[in-house]
Amino acid sequence: MHTRVMRSIVVLCACSAASSAMAQDWVHVEVIRQDGGCAPCCSGTELSIDLDPAEDHTFALSSCARRVNITTSSSTVDIGRFTFTGGPGAFPLDIVLGTGALNQSDSPTTAVGDDWEGFDATDIDDARFAGRIGGSLTGSILVPEMFRFDVDGAVQAPIHAGYSGNGGGFVVEAGAITSSGWIMVDSGNLKRVRTDAGGIYASITASAGSISEGVFASTDIGTTTSPISITAANFIDTVQGDNIYADIEVASGDVALIDASDGIFEGSVDAVNISRQYHNDYGTEGFFVYGDVDIQLTLSNSIRDHFVVTGGDFASSSQIHVKHLADAAELKIKKDGSGVGGSLLGDMYFSGVLGAQSLIEIDRSLAGTLSFDGDGTNSLKDDISILGDLGAGEGLTGQVILNADATADEAWGPGLVKFGADNDPSQFSLLPVPYYDNKSSTVGGGAVGLVPYYCHYKDCAPVGTKVNEAADGLDGLGACQQGFHALRKGSMGNPVDGPTIRHYGPIGQAGTGKPFTVKEKAITDTTCNWTDVTSGFTHTLHPGGDERAIKISGPFMPGYDYLIEPKVDSGGSDYLYCAGLTTTTVGLHDDDFRLRVYVLQDLTLSGDLAADDIDAWIDDPVDTTLDGIVDNADLVDVIEAVADSGGG
Amino acid sequence: MGHSPSSTRTLAAAITAWGLCFPITAARAQDYGLDWVTVGDPGNPPYMGDSPYGPPYAYGRGEVDYEYRVGRTEVTTGQWMEFVNTFSTQSDDLADFASPRHWGATIDWSYDGPGRRYELRDDVESPGLLPVGGISWREAGMFCNWLHNGKSSDLTALSSGAYDTSTWGDDGQHFTDDPTHLPGAKFWIPTLDEALKAMNYDPDRYGAGQGGWWLYPNMSDDPPIPGLPGEGTTTAGLDPFKVAVWDVPLGAYADQVSPWGLLDTTGGAREWTEGIVPPGEQYNRAIVGAGAGDFNYIIDDHVSVVQGLDPGASTTDEGLRIASAVPTPGTTPLVFGVSIMFFRRRR
Numbered sequence: 001m002h003t004r005v006m007r008s009i010v011v012l013c014a015c016s017a018a019s020s021a022m023a024q025d026w027v028h029v030e031v032i033r034q035d036g037g038c039a040p041c042c043s044g045t046e047l048s049i050d051l052d053p054a055e056d057h058t059f060a061l062s063s064c065a066r067r068v069n070i071t072t073s074s075s076t077v078d079i080g081r082f083t084f085t086g087g088p089g090a091f092p093l094d095i096v097l098g099t100g101a102l103n104q105s106d107s108p109t110t111a112v113g114d115d116w117e118g119f120d121a122t123d124i125d126d127a128r129f130a131g132r133i134g135g136s137l138t139g140s141i142l143v144p145e146m147f148r149f150d151v152d153g154a155v156q157a158p159i160h161a162g163y164s165g166n167g168g169g170f171v172v173e174a175g176a177i178t179s180s181g182w183i184m185v186d187s188g189n190l191k192r193v194r195t196d197a198g199g200i201y202a203s204i205t206a207s208a209g210s211i212s213e214g215v216f217a218s219t220d221i222g223t224t225t226s227p228i229s230i231t232a233a234n235f236i237d238t239v240q241g242d243n244i245y246a247d248i249e250v251a252s253g254d255v256a257l258i259d260a261s262d263g264i265f266e267g268s269v270d271a272v273n274i275s276r277q278y279h280n281d282y283g284t285e286g287f288f289v290y291g292d293v294d295i296q297l298t299l300s301n302s303i304r305d306h307f308v309v310t311g312g313d314f315a316s317s318s319q320i321h322v323k324h325l326a327d328a329a330e331l332k333i334k335k336d337g338s339g340v341g342g343s344l345l346g347d348m349y350f351s352g353v354l355g356a357q358s359l360i361e362i363d364r365s366l367a368g369t370l371s372f373d374g375d376g377t378n379s380l381k382d383d384i385s386i387l388g389d390l391g392a393g394e395g396l397t398g399q400v401i402l403n404a405d406a407t408a409d410e411a412w413g414p415g416l417v418k419f420g421a422d423n424d425p426s427q428f429s430l431l432p433v434p435y436y437d438n439k440s441s442t443v444g445g446g447a448v449g450l451v452p453y454y455c456h457y458k459d460c461a462p463v464g465t466k467v468n469e470a471a472d473g474l475d476g477l478g479a480c481q482q483g484f485h486a487l488r489k490g491s492m493g494n495p496v497d498g499p500t501i502r503h504y505g506p507i508g509q510a511g512t513g514k515p516f517t518v519k520e521k522a523i524t525d526t527t528c529n530w531t532d533v534t535s536g537f538t539h540t541l542h543p544g545g546d547e548r549a550i551k552i553s554g555p556f557m558p559g560y561d562y563l564i565e566p567k568v569d570s571g572g573s574d575y576l577y578c579a580g581l582t583t584t585t586v587g588l589h590d591d592d593f594r595l596r597v598y599v600l601q602d603l604t605l606s607g608d609l610a611a612d613d614i615d616a617w618i619d620d621p622v623d624t625t626l627d628g629i630v631d632n633a634d635l636v637d638v639i640e641a642v643a644d645s646g647g648g
Numbered sequence: 649m650g651h652s653p654s655s656t657r658t659l660a661a662a663i664t665a666w667g668l669c670f671p672i673t674a675a676r677a678q679d680y681g682l683d684w685v686t687v688g689d690p691g692n693p694p695y696m697g698d699s700p701y702g703p704p705y706a707y708g709r710g711e712v713d714y715e716y717r718v719g720r721t722e723v724t725t726g727q728w729m730e731f732v733n734t735f736s737t738q739s740d741d742l743a744d745f746a747s748p749r750h751w752g753a754t755i756d757w758s759y760d761g762p763g764r765r766y767e768l769r770d771d772v773e774s775p776g777l778l779p780v781g782g783i784s785w786r787e788a789g790m791f792c793n794w795l796h797n798g799k800s801s802d803l804t805a806l807s808s809g810a811y812d813t814s815t816w817g818d819d820g821q822h823f824t825d826d827p828t829h830l831p832g833a834k835f836w837i838p839t840l841d842e843a844l845k846a847m848n849y850d851p852d853r854y855g856a857g858q859g860g861w862w863l864y865p866n867m868s869d870d871p872p873i874p875g876l877p878g879e880g881t882t883t884a885g886l887d888p889f890k891v892a893v894w895d896v897p898l899g900a901y902a903d904q905v906s907p908w909g910l911l912d913t914t915g916g917a918r919e920w921t922e923g924i925v926p927p928g929e930q931y932n933r934a935i936v937g938a939g940a941g942d943f944n945y946i947i948d949d950h951v952s953v954v955q956g957l958d959p960g961a962s963t964t965d966e967g968l969r970i971a972s973a974v975p976t977p978g979t980t981p982l983v984f985g986v987s988i989m990f991f992r993r994r995r
Contacts, residue, residue: 036757089744090755090764106889166888167941167964187963189943191889208963212943234944252702253947278701278946 026073027051027080027113031059034066034091041066056080056117061087061124067094067102072113075134081117087124092145095121097131106171106191108132108150118157119143128165137174137181146170146185154198155181164188168212176218177202179226185209190232192216199241206232210253212279214238220263222246227267235279236271243291254278256285264291264312268298275304292341294318302326302352311336316368318346327355327381335363342388344368349404349582354415356381364388365444367398373405373582379450380415387421388444395419395444399547399580401505402434403451406578406586412450419443434504439463440548447548449505452568453578455591456548459502462486462595477594479563480528484596490558491626492599492609492641498537498552501564501593506547510585511574514539516552519563523596523607530563550576558599559607565592600624601641609645614638680795682727684717685909686974687842689851695844695861701947705925705934705954710844710861718838718846719970721898721911722919723791725752726776728783729766731791734801737763746790749782749964750894750917750940777897779916779940780967785933785959786816786825788837788920788968795835795970810836816959822930823959828922838971840923840934840954847936848951850907863951865913865937866904871946872914877901883915884938884945893940910969914949915940917967925956932956939965 028050035043041064051057057080059068065087072079087093094102097112111134118139121127128145136153146161151174158181164170168189176198177183183193183204190206192213199219204211214237215221215230222228222245230239230246235253239246243263248255249270256276258269269287276285286306287297294315302324314333325331335342342363350372354360358381360370365388372379379402388394400417403410412433420427430436430443434450437458447456457464464485477483490496509515518537519530537554552564567575568587576588601624602609603616617624617638624634624641694711728751736745743764752768752775759765768775789811794800796809807813810833817824829836838846850867853860863869866881874885877900883893898912906913914937923934935955938948942965947953957966 036755041757090747104889163964166893168887168943169889210943234947253944272701279943 024073025053025077027053027055027077028069028071028073029057029059029082030069030071031061031065032067032069033062033064034088036064051080054078054080054117056082058083058085060085061093063088063090065093066091067096069096069099070112070131071097071099075111075114077113078135079113079116079133081139082119083123084119084121084127085123087121087127089125092126092128093121093124095119095127095129095131095143097133102128102147103130104147104165104169106148106169108148108173111150111152115153129161130165148173151175154178155183155202157181158202159183161185162187164190164206164209168209176200195219201226201228203229203231205229206234208233210235210237210279212237214240214257217241220245222267224266237276237279244289257283258287258289260289260291262290264293265289266294268296270298271300273299273301273304274307275302277304290336295320297322299323302355303329303331305329307331308334310334310341311338312341313343314346314348314368316345320346320348320350322348322350322352324352325350325354325358325360327357329355329358330361331359332361333363334361343394344370344398347371351405351582353378353413354380354382354384358382360384362386362388365394365397366400366446369399369401369580371401371404371580371582374403374407374410374413376407376410378411378413378415379403380413380417382415383418384415385418385421386444387419390419390442390444393444396440396446396448397444398446399506400446400448401451401580402448404581405583406451406581410450417448440502447504449503449548449578451505451578451581452586452589453503453505453507453548454589455593456502456504457485457593459548460486460593461500461502462488464593477592479530482526484561484594486593487596487598488556489598489600489602490556492558492601492644495555495557496597498554498556499564499593499595500543500546500549500551501566502546502549503588504548506579507541507550507588508577508579509541509550509574510570510577511572513574515567515574515576516550517565517567518552518554519565520557521561521563523559523561523598525561547579556595556597558597559602560597562595562597563592564595566590599641600626601638603638609642611642613642680799682970682972683720684972685720685846686715686717687712687846687908688715689849689859690714692845692849692851692859694841695848695951697861697863697952699952701950701953703926703954704952705923705927706840706844706952709923710841710849710951712839712841712845715974716842717972717974718842718908718910720909721969722779722916723968723970724776724898725768725778725780728780728791729753729768729776730799731794733765734794734799735803735806737761737765738801738803739763746783746787748780748967749962750778751780752776752778752895772892772895774897777899778895779898779912781894781917781939781965782962783920783966783968784962785837785920785957785966786813787962789813789816789825789959791968792829792833792835792837792970796833809833818958818960823933824930825959827924827930835970835972837920837922838969840921840936842971843919843921843923843936843969844951846908846910847906847913853907861951862907864949865906865910865951867907872904872949874945881914882938882945882949883940884942884949886941888941891941896940914938914945917965918942918948918955919967919969923954925954931958933959935966939967941965 031047033046034041109132111132114135116133118141120142122142129143130147132150134152137155140158144162147165148171154176155174156178170190171192173194177200179201182202187208189209189212194216195218200217200221211232220243221241227245230248233251236255238257240259244260244265246267254273254275255271292312295318297320299322304326333344343365347369353375416429418429488496517534520533521530540551543551570587603613621630623630624637691713753766754769756765756767790806792810797805810829815826847865851859872882873880881904886893918937918939921934925934938945
């Protein structure tokens with residue numbers, strides 16, 4: 001009996017002990033009154049209440065309520081959702097996680113509790129909040145004014161403040177920010193958002209101010225399927241993460257530093273400059289990505305310092321629309337140590353210039369379009385370097401366009417387009433500008449064109465013998481001048497293949513008619529009497545997909561000179577124009593193409609067949625029968641041709 | 649023993665005649681001890697420089713073809729507190745009247761009501777000289793009306809004189825307020841041209857008589873240097889997390905002056921004007937200058953930069969500098985003569 005009673009007592013005590021342990025978990029809320037020294041606000045405690053863990057509560061506060069302190073019995077206690085109504089109008093209500101006064105510094109406080117359902121203080125005229133929780137934020141925080149808030153776990157719900165503390169002190173530091181945890185301040189600056197364990201997967205907004213220090217993620221910012229928005233009115237200092245999937249926008253200011261420190265960038269950037277020059281100009285600034293870049297970048301002014309892609313490509317879907325690459329700035333698409341990346345596959349449009357002492361350097365290939373409007377005088381004030389292996393098909397495979405806004409008399413500029421590293425003895429440049437004589441096949445297949453595009457004689461088929469129409473110092477080959485740009489040879493009476501005329505930039509055709517004329521004159525005719533034979537000729541624009549070319553086809557007969565004149569008057573109905581421009585349509589440079597078609601047997605290139613052609617063969621036998629063999633059959637061929645022409 | 653009615657009328661007539669011979673300008677009578685600077689050089693050229701930071705709202709502006717006065721400093725806490733207390737103490741409904749976000753006043757807890765009364769803070773030096781930040785354009789307009797109407801405590805003193813408050817409203821997109829102050833206004837919010845000229849135009853910029861524009865309001869083409877007095881030249885740009893930027897008195901940077909002698913043209917509050925931005929669209933009233941703690945000060949203090957905000961709104965740092973006409977010389981206070989007549993009539 002005694003043992004049974006004792007056993008019962010032990011059980012009863014154990015149950016009591018257990019009950020006591022459960023009741024000790026609490027959330028304590030204390031509301032302190034304003035110390036006005038006298039009624040109605042005479043200091044003291046307005047409210048002191050213990051709530052159960054995770055218990056929601058609404059607090060109707062008096063006009064003398066000055067501060068709310070929220071504490072918990074332990075770090076494992078969850079805090080419910082609080083709603084604050086009423087409250088003071090003459091001074092701010094401070095809402096504090098922890099004891100004591102509101103923390104208005106940029107230092108963390110001691111963590112309170114575990115997870116928190118957040119609070120709503122929007123009914124309070126001016127409520128200020130700061131603090132730190134040991135767990136995650138699972139419900140929203142809606143508060144007029146925000147100072148520093150630390151979340152040791154994850155931000156899983158929105159944080160929305162009307163003002164940043166003291167105008168500039170809104171800070172959120174968390175383990176991670178989930179896709180539900182967007183952060184916004186309506187007025188003032190958002191100083192910093194940082195995670196130290198995970199990524200940032202929800203939007204960050206300073207609606208009327210700046211993100212003055214930046215957004216820093218321990219891992220990624222956004223995802224490829226769910227990029228985030230990072231938005232400010234005036235300025236964003238830094239956006240930094242491993243991979244960045246984001247749309248970054250500054251309505252009327254700059255972004256100083258975008259750093260995808262261990263990966264790619266996908267998204268957009270819309271700002272005035274990439275620069276910190278107007279905000280305490282110190283520290284690294286620029287755009288740095290260590291992987292592929294797939295970006296829509298729009299700057300109303302300049303890339304001031306750096307735009308560097310390492311170990312990745314500037315993707316073919318990427319576009320940059322920027323005014324300048326500023327003086328002393330650099331734009332580099334680099335391979336990494338393993339040889340990955342290094343190509344500009346997308347398009348870059350500069351409405352200004354490549355600045356002095358600046359540099360564009362492409363490690364592998366410039367395959368997209370690089371376009372400069374220029375400043376009315378020049379486009380390139382410094383160099384573009386392409387370092388790809390030309391023997392492996394790398395190099396300039398795309399197009400560079402200078403003076404893309406077709407300003408009259410604008411020059412290429414002092415900058416060069418170089419191939420190979422500066423310390424490489426095989427380095428060469430496109431020279432002379434703008435009629436460089438480097439064939440496109442020797443630089444990768446692409447071209448650099450100064451608007452209006454000139455005919456790239458050296459790139460035509462047949463190859464031009466001149467660099468430009470006026471290479472002899474004369475103002476072009478006039479109609480009454482003897483000469484030619486290229487020649488072909490054919491058998492008497494048999495037409496030869498027409499020329500493919502290439503230019504330094506992409507061309508287009510307006511209208512559906514013939515954007516050219518063809519005139520014919522016997523080689524031996526030294527008069528100006530050209531005969532218009534255009535009606536017998538046709539053309540193919542972009543033969544074989546070559547956007548810089550037009551092929552003229554028709555009866556190009558041996559023994560004749562042909563004057564092919566492009567129609568370039570943009571006021572006309574059919575004309576050839578410079579394609580790929582940014583602002584206007586302008587005709588090609590008015591470069592004629594003079595093709596001379598010699599008879600194969602006209603070995604003296606006299607334009608006529610005569611006995612000296614036979615002598616010329618004897619002196620220097622050539623295959624005139626085009627059978628691949630130089631033999632007496634060729635001599636017979638020459639003799640018969642001379643005889644047939646009556647020149648014997 | 650009183651005077652006879654006839655002698656009273658004679659005296660009144662004499663005083664009236666005296667007043668007619670010596671006409672009065674209202675401004676002289678109602679200066680309230682404000683410290684004015686006169687902005688001259690009428691017909692100056694406008695600002696035609698670059699607008700590197702945004703829309704060219706200041707381009708072609710700043711030309712003023714008359715002399716005028718502006719306060720040497722912004723409206724101080726002391727001046728604003730007098731205004732607020734005049735009305736906030738009249739009823740509980742007016743307890744929050746025109747209370748700014750930043751200033752050197754605090755609630756007077758010894759006051760039993762009605763409404764609320766403010767007193768100068770005792771935790772800072774020179775609380776009465778601290779800047780006032782976070783007032784709306786319309787609150788600034790009512791302040792001008794109140795000054796115009798002799799600082800009367802009657803609520804009607806807030807409704808007209810400088811600005812007709814009956815026009816204040818919005819049609820859903822635009823504000824409907826009269827765009828300019830009323831004719832005959834004794835005090836007003838500076839026009840955009842008046843503000844730009846007072847801050848940045850220097851009649852001797854390039855030598856005696858060779859006027860021109862400074863890019864920044866302290867007679868410099870370089871931005872001001874954030875720092876406390878003795879360390880820098882403005883509270884703009886200071887980190888409000890680290891420095892009590894609103895507790896620096898107006899006038900503390902005594903050597904930082906505009907070409908006309910204005911103080912506090914950078915830091916303190918950013919200043920309302922009568923300007924409208926975007927031009928031609930009554931969306932916002934124009935604001936010039938960078939306020940205390942303004943992170944964007946290099947841009948906001950530039951002569952070309954004009955910001956905007958709804959006239960009924962305020963954030964944290966909007967403030968006011970008063971403009972007024974230049975008094976003409978040879979005036980006599982009519983008030984004295986009127987008081988004598990009134991006194992006599994009452995008897």
